[in-house]
Amino acid sequence: MKHLIKTAFLIGALMLSACTNADRFNDSDAAGLNGANSNNINQSALDxxxxxxxxxxxxxxxxxxxxxxxxxxxxxxxxxxxxDGQAGWLSTNSDYLAVIEGHADEQGTREYNLALGARRANAVREYLISKGLASGRIRTVSYGKERPLAVCSEESCYAQNRRAVTIISIGQSS
Amino acid sequence: MMNKFTILFAAIILAFATINSASAQEPLRLTLRDGVIEALPFALPTFQAEVVGSEDMALDISKVIIEDLNGTGLFRQISSSAFISRPASFGSVISFPDWRAINAQALVTGAVAVSGNQVTVKFRLYDVFSGAEMGEGLQFAGTADGWRRMAHKVSDVVYSRITGEAGYFDSRVVYVAETGPKNDRAKRLAIMDYDGVNVQYLTDSSAIVLAPRFSPSGDRILYTSYESGFPRINILDVATVSHQQMPTASGEMAFSPRFSRDGWQVVYSLANGGNTDIYRTDLVTGQNMRLTNTPAIETAPSFSPNGSQIVFESDRSGTQQLYIMSSNGVETQRISFGNGRYGTPVWSPRGDLIAFTKQNAGRFHIGVMRTDGTEERLLTSSFLDEGPTWSPNGRVIMFARETQGSDGTTGLYSVDITGRNLREVITPQGGSDPSWGPLQR
Structure with missing residues (x-):
């Protein structure tokens, strides 16, 4: 049984490392794996x-x-x-850093949209800082209209593209 | 990369006196005003092959000159099927009545000789109704890979002698080549001849690149790159295709750079804490100067030709509008007051006009206005036109047009400053953010 658990851990670790951004391996993951046996390696515990x-x-x-x-x-x-949810999560998971990406829809000139994306990313950053996060953990970048999520030229797509996205990763704060 | 051949500007070697036939005609002159609507008819018999084996090159060069001149919208080629006679040889006497009879106002004759890797092009320009040669015959010689440039140089001289203004054909444009769908666009810096030929790529598509800007002498290119993960300004040396990051004042993002006319000052935008302002950096001393300081978005700065002023856009009034300030950031005046939003101003090389992008009622336009904001004139209208750049002679504007919808693509277009002669510049892929370089030497 000890051997099986070890195997399950190894498989789990491999699965984790294959997952983008999933570079953490903590107690709750292990708890799920402990219940697995050789016939039923429980992948959902890693979901x-x-x-x-x-x-x-x-x-x-x-x-x-x-x-x-x-x-x-x-x-x-x-x-x-x-x-508020992001701030709570980042407070709990304090080894994560965040980059806020600001984006704009295509209805605007390129330079203005870069500046507008910077405003949006900064609005998010300031809000997170106001909720107690250290400023050194949060950087901003604007993509202007360069990276639309939805491609139609209608408000239904534009509304999805006018966004700020919080990208998290483990690292040293600046 | 610069073309490796040298053009020998061997002027005047063909000079011989041409007697003006004492006609009462005014000398041929096409004055470029808003009123010029009728294209000037010209005849260009296919240049003669002076040595055996030059026939294809002679035909190719003739075609490029005709395309250049027709492409201005100011000239109209007369079909060779209408010709009554042709010069027996390059130096032979011109039978002007034969050209008057088909209403050719200008006649271009020429000859091409290919010898090994060397190409020589000779030409003469005639004012048909005066029965006189306009200026002296010229010869260009260079290596075969530069044959299109030699053709463009002939076009520049013809254009210049007839209009009295410099041409723009022997010039290059740097732009962003775009491939892939809208939500996964790959962008690469590319450089091409003004007519979309001879495209070469200057970067790969591993990082987003935006808005390249030629230096006034054409030796360097400023552009914005995300290669560090954040937008920064790079300077690319055209001859070596090597680039480095430009030192700027400190900021989270640096973008929208442009050179001064002397090529040693750069104005650009820096974003800090969500606020975008305009800065200037001296490339020689490394000195930085902040030029705007408001909570508004200030971006897209462009120097006046004499370097004393900068036109830029700001939303300090609540919407994007155009302003002019001194190059030290004082004496700011708003110049745009029409309906809608104004952005991406670019000072014309002649100094008299500002080109801009205007957004109004769901449409985008390229327009021009005088530097005091008067005489606004919209030249184009579409779902999305933006990013004007001036031809070196200030007569033509190139810009990018993006089509609507999920399959939207972006391409380069040109239009003259009267709003006529809208043309697509055919490039191998999509294109955006053109920057027109100087006439080459």
Whole structure:
């Protein structure tokens, strides 16, 4: 049995390392694996979205993006709710750093949209700092209109593209 | 990379006196004003092959000159099927009545000789109705890989002698070549001849690159790159295709750079704490100067030709508008007051006009206005036009047009400053952010 558990750990570690951003291996993962036997290696225990400390939980369950109105960088109330969740997660998982990506829809000139994306990313950064996160953990970058998520030329797509996305990774704060 | 051949500007070697036939005609002159609508008809019999084996080159060079001149919208080629006679040889006497009869106002004759890797092009320009040669015959010689440049140089001289203004054909454009769908666009810096030929890539697509800007002498290119993960300004040396990051004042993101006319000052935007302002850096001393200091977005700066002023966009009034300030950041005046939003201003090389992108009522336009904001004139209209750049003579504007929808693509277009002669510049892939370089030597 001891041998089997060891095998399960190894497989689990391999699966984790194959997962983007899943570079953590903590107690709750191990707990799931301990219950596995040789006939039933329980992969769901590693499913990040169910693991509150996983990057998947951050990006999918809490939500890694907030949306903005046209030509605006003011946070909406639903955006603030999402960011409250992000701030809580980042406080708990203090070895993570964040880069906030600001984006714009295609209705604007390239340079202006870069600057607008910077405003949006900064609005998110300031909000997270106001919730107690260390400023050195959060950087910003703007992509302007260079990286749309949705490609149609209609408001339904534009609304998804006017966004700020919080990208997390483990590292040293600046 | 610069073309490796040298053009021998062997002027005047063909000079011989041409007697003006004492006609009462005014000398041929096409004055470029808004009123010029009728294209000037010209005849260009295929240049003669002076040595055996030069026939293909003679035909190719003739075609490029005709395309250059027709492409201006100011000249119109007369089909060779209408010709009554042709010069027996390059030096033979011109039978002007034969050209007057088909209403050719200008006649270009020429000859091409290919010898090994060397190409020589000779030409003469005639004012048909005066029965006189315009200027002296010229010869260009160089290596075969530069044959298109030699053709463009002939076009530049013809254009210049007839209009009295410099041409723009022997010039290059740096732009961003775009491939792939909108949500996964690959962008590479590319350089091409003004007519979209001879494309060479200057970067790979591993990092987003934006808005390249030629130095006034064409030796260097400024552009914005994400290769560090954050937008920074790079300087690329055209001859060696090597680049390095430009030192800037400290900021989270640096973008939207442009050279001064002397090539040693750069104005650009820095974003810090979400706020974008304009800075200037002296490339010689490394000295940085902050030029704007407001909570608004200030970006897209462009020097006046004499370097004393900078036009830029700001949303300090609530929407994007154009402003002019001194190159030290004082004496700021708003110049755009029309409906809609104005961005990406570019000072014309002649100093008299500002080209811009205008956004109004869901459409984008390329336009020009005088430097005091008067006489605004919109030249184009589409779903998304942006990023104007001036031809070296200030007569033509190139810009990028993006089409609507999920399959939207972006391409380069040119239009003259009267709003006529809108043309697509055909490139191998999509293109955006063109920057037109100087006439080459």
């Amino acid at each position: 990040g979205a169910n693991n509150p400390s996983s990057p998947q939980f951050f990006s999918q369950t809490i939500g890694n993006r907030v949306l903005f109105m046209v030509d605006a960088s003011t946070l909406t109330s639903s955006g603030r709710n999402t960011l």
